[in-house]
Amino acid sequence: MMFKGIAGVLIPILLIALVGAGFWGYQENQEKNSILIKAENQYQRAFHDLNYHIDSLHDEIGKALVVNSRRQLSPSLANVWRLSYAAQNDVGQLPLTLMPFNKTEEFLAKIADFSYRVAVRDLDKDPLTDKEYKTLKSLYEHSKDIQHELDQVQTKILQNQLRWMDVEIALAQQDKKADNTIIDGFKTIEKKVQEYPEIDWGPEMTKLEKKEKEKGKNLRGSLITSDQAKQNALRFLGLSVNDQDIRVEPSGKGSNYQVYSVHIEKDPQINLDLTKVGGYVVWMIKNRPVNESRLTTQQALAKAKQFLQKHNYQSMVPIGIDDFDNTNIFTFAYQQNGVIVYPDVVQVKVALDNGEVIGFQSAEYIFNHKERKLPTAKVTKEVARQKVNPNLKILSTRQTLINNTNGDEVLTYEFTTLFDKNHYKIYINALTGEEELVEKMKDGDFLKK
Secondary structure, three states, X not given: OHHHHHHHHHHHHHHHHHHHHHHHHHHHHHXXXXXXXXXXXXXXXXXXXXXXXXXXXXXXXXXXXXXXOHHHHHHHHHHHHHHHHHHHHHHHOOOXXXXXXXXXXXXXXXXXXXXXXHHHOOOOOOOOOHHHHHHHHHHHHXXXXXXXXXXXXXXXXXXXXXXXXXXXXHHHOOOOOOOXXXXXXXXXXXXXXXXXXXXXXXXXXXXXXXXXXXXXXXXXXXXXOHHHHHHHHHHHHOOOOOHHHEEEEEEOOOOOOOEEEEEEOOOOEEEXXXXXXXXXXXXXXXXXXXXXXOOOHHHHHHHHHHHHHHOOOOOEEEEEEEEEOOEEEEEEEEEEOOEEEEEEEEEEEEEOOOOOEEEEEOHHHHHHOOOOOOOOOOOOHHHHHHOOOOOOEEEEEEEEEEEOOOOOEEXXXXXXXXXXXXXXXXXXXXXXXXEEEEEEOOHHHOOOO
């Protein structure tokens, strides 16, 4: 009787617990599916946008080739510049970080730089040269190739109902050969871009390319061995793992600097690149899912600051933030004597479930950082303010050091402005009072409170 009484009480409780556990498991599974669907939709949208922008880019270059007046050519080249940067942004939102696609991104960046430099000059006094026209024709043909390959990838995605999440998984499993139709399509594009004949980008672009190629020469320190790269990586991560779990590969052939790629085969898998000269960590990615957000932006920012201090990145100030899949990606710039030094930037990716740093990128800081002898401003802030278009509402002002369109470092006043619900950064040279640069701001250029 007593057993029956106890059973009569326990069995309903157990049934409720089982039902509750089943509901919790179902709910958790639904949440995971919701996250995967959201990521898949984001990737599909980015790929759709990439196709659209490359199609439009090809058409706009064709238009620039046939117009016959400065009034038509300048806006057309400005559109080429805008579309090239938009395409680069689309590529950055696709899960391609673990596969070589740098030549294609570099090609798009060069199209943007070339078109911008021609668009902003006085084409009445300095019209398009024969060489520049020839360069435009080459860009027209090459963009047609990329457009064709992307169309083929899109057709296969639709016909075979392929998923971008499978690309992410295939690329993350570096110990296996990634056999994926989408990956193969992008590899074909990268191979074609590598095989393009040398393009004459003009003397200004040649100057910038020379600076880019020489940036590896700025690294300080001696050559390290692969074993030292392994030890540096473990020290950076604060880990102690078995040798059989670590793989070190020399890399960077054909790039501007040589690195060791370190792969730590744990759960989660961790990948890093370290420079052969000096052993600096260029980037780090910890591949693990972040399924929920528990931290506020300010709590995550505190974690990112602690990480930078721990790794001896001093006088760094946050200048921007991006939100992505329950993570915050903070951009920091070096500050010297109250001046924000934009060439010296790092990015820190913080997981919002527990505050762990799961991503880090410091290439610009590594190659550019030094104590500079900053010039004294010859133009006051008030005079510089008068150079800003009066139709803009000025929200804030600060002194910054930027790279101008020629790649030279210049001291400027940075004015954050508002026009027609859009924010723009206007850079006025603090020595000459000339307008150096105008940038439209993205959401990630704002730090949320």
